[in-house]
Amino acid sequence: MIRPDSPVLLEISDLHARVEEQPILKGVNLTIRAGEIHAVMGRNGSGKSTLSKVLAGHPAYTVTAGSVSYMGSDLLELAPEQRSRLGLFLGFQYPVEIPGVSNLEFLRVSTNARRAQRGEEELDTFAFEDLVRERLKVVQMDPAFLERSVNEGFSGGEKKRNEILQMALLEPLVAILDETDSGLDIDALRIVADGVNQLAGPENATLLITHYQRLLDLITPDYVHVMAAGRILRTGGKELALELERTGYEWVDQALASLGQEPAEVL
């Protein structure tokens, strides 16, 4: 929902970043206000995933220019765990498995870190178990998943639901979901979308990174941005996503050519 006087939660200015020696982001500009849902679409290699990782503070990426302000503070100054505690959430495209670390314990430690930051009382094992069972309903997950190791042996859909469960527990202010819809069947997709919609509210914001229109059928975006060659090329409303469905990305190549840029590699 767009409201003109909503506070700015995240402001990305002229962001440049590279991984190893390869420049990926070449001047990203984006402003996200409270209550908004943004979608970033683009081909593989356009820099969409890189953007999400840079915002989360992944050590493999180096920012070479530009700035990011989160809730008025310099985001790039903060360690990844600090960013998370302050309410920035990244839902991974490929959530990693961590054998031996109990899902329940991981969720509890993570939730308590956020609560501590907000000046709320930390929860012991029992109190936390009550909370998590309630939040499991948001993603329709079986409590049995709590006993397992983090993401170990989870199907693709279960991993994505575990990400949304974490969102439900951490209550982030800005949630960046990196291709949350990839690898999901229709039912899983509906559950994930339901979860995101339930959690979205006037105080927080969501940034969906996606290839496909179908997620946006279920989660209505306020803004759609098209990314290519490390920059946002075009911004529009939800109709832009439908247009892309119809026309594909060739116009992007033409637009890049006219800017003197090479099209991004299609992987």
Next chain:
Amino acid sequence: MSTATVGDLVSQPYKHGFVTDIETEKIAKGLSEDVVRLISSKKNEPEFLLAFRLRAYRQWLQMQSPDWAALGYPPIDYQNIIYYAAPKQQEKKASLDEVDPKLLETFEKLGIPLSEQKRLSNVAVDAVFDSVSIATTYREKLAEHGVVFCSISEAVKEYPGLVEKYLGTVVPSNDNYFAALNSAVFSDGSFVFIPKGVACPMELSTYFRINSADTGQFERTLIIAEEGASVSYLEGCTAPMFDTNQLHAAVVELVVLDDASIKYSTVQNWYAGDEHGIGGIYNFVTKRGQCRGDRSRISWTQVETGSAITWKYPSCVLQGADSVGEFYSVALTNNYQQADTGTKMIHVGPGTRSTIVSKGISAGHSSNSYRGLVQIGPKAVGAKNYSQCDSMLIGDQAGANTYPYIRSQQPDAAVEHEASTCRISADQLFYLQSRGIGFEEAVSMMVSGFCRDVFNQLPMEFAAEADKLLALKLEGSVG
């Protein structure tokens, strides 16, 4: 501000590396029959024990140091070691008030307060400083239950019959080179005797503290649980930081009769050498338990984090029908440490069962090997073994090896073996950090998760310590 790397993780200096300034009596370096006699006379030992030592010494002279392990170290000059060192306070004091305060202070600094007010209330402690037991707490309370818990030196004087009956029956002096050496020159260690039907009311613990340089440490421990008896025993060890290597060749013998059980836990944190591999203890230990009785049980749990070299195979001989042997181990090596450790489960009687869970963590440039033997004899009908050996590699310079041996002469026996290798990956660490978990805590969570099956076996007080100890010991790069 950049993300911390494992390399930045502050390597906690070995905080037990201090030396206690106390008058110590030492004999001259070198080993000979005279030295063996001297040790025996300093301890006022009975004839049978001197004979035991001399026989072992003569056997040792005929033996050769084994060289089959995956370990590299310069040859040990056995004449360049002091075989007896004791703090000048010789006689075991009747009350702790009479113990040299510097000794009490040492143990308090190590987290083992011995004084009445501060001691742990549910654990009896035998404190061994260099080769001498300086104090044993709660002896009277234990005596009320018929439990004997004292140093071996005292046991030899007060219960010679028991010692003579059992000493050397589980690990014969000619069992191996280091056992022979230990049998000749052993100094002190713990003696535990639990009479029939008694469940020992407290946990028993021995804390070994090496203080003198140039000395070898040869502890001897003997634990006997009669029919229906049970006890949980914990061993802890630390040493100062010297830049030479010190030999620690201990022998531990456990005996359980019908329906009895012994749980033996070790948290070993001997000085491991510096980050270039200089100095550190050579920990060459023979530990063995005999399940002589039917339905008896021995459980070994070890957390080995120190020593320049760890070479030990706590083992069980499962003689009694339906007897059970268990081995749970976490061995951490870092910098240039080496470990060749594991267990032997020897199934003799029918219906015997054994469980082996071994977790090796290799970091730095270290080398960590699991070596295990599961042997099923022809009479071990219906025997079962389950073995699981997991390795975790941290960084790209460390090594891990597994040498499992299975020998079975009984077709009606089941032997299962699983092994796995994993690493701490940067992606896993980042995932935890992106959920608000700090870097150090994330590494710790992953290592603890890896060791969970073993830590669950430790007495509660020590499980938390073990977690922290592992976290402190880790320093290296993460790939």
